[in-house]
Amino acid sequence: MDNSNYEGNQPAQQTPGKAIACxxxxxxxxxxxxxxxxxxxxxxxxxVLSKKLVSEVAELPGQAKVGKTLGIIxxxxxxxxxxxxxxxxILMMAGLAATTMEYM
Numbered sequence: 429m430d431n432s433n434y435e436g437n438q439p440a441q442q443t444p445g446k447a448i449a450c451x452x453x454x455x456x457x458x459x460x461x462x463x464x465x466x467x468x469x470x471x472x473x474x475x476v477l478s479k480k481l482v483s484e485v486a487e488l489p490g491q492a493k494v495g496k497t498l499g500i501i502x503x504x505x506x507x508x509x510x511x512x513x514x515x516x517x518i519l520m521m522a523g524l525a526a527t528t529m530e531y532m
Contacts, residue, residue: 443489446481450474450495457502464513467506474499 453474461467478496482488488496 443491444481444485446477446484447489447492447495450478450481450499451491452495453477454495454498454502457499457506461502461505462509464506464510467502468510471499471503471506475503 453470457467457470457474459467460470474495478488478492478499481492
């Protein structure tokens with residue numbers, strides 16, 4: 429009896445480690461996006477790693493696709509977070525300068 433046609437006998441394809449790393453970095457970029465810099469770095473590394481993975485395999489595995497999407501979202505949120513921090517800092521310095529000028 430030939431069992432080679434059954435799906436259970438076919439070797440399972442292993443997910444590349446870079447695909448798992450893309451997923452983890454994408455999650456980290458979302459989680460740390462409010463801090464700004466850490467989320468930005470994780471998002472950039474995620475996109476670079478997923479680009480390398482595309483050159484190695486024909487089609488991205490599911491984990492890498494999700495990781496790349498999360499990385500892009502985390503990158504956008506991180507950039508917005510950094511801009512909010514910069515605007516807040518500028519407004520605080522302007523307020524401090526205005527209060528200092530009143531007392532002179």
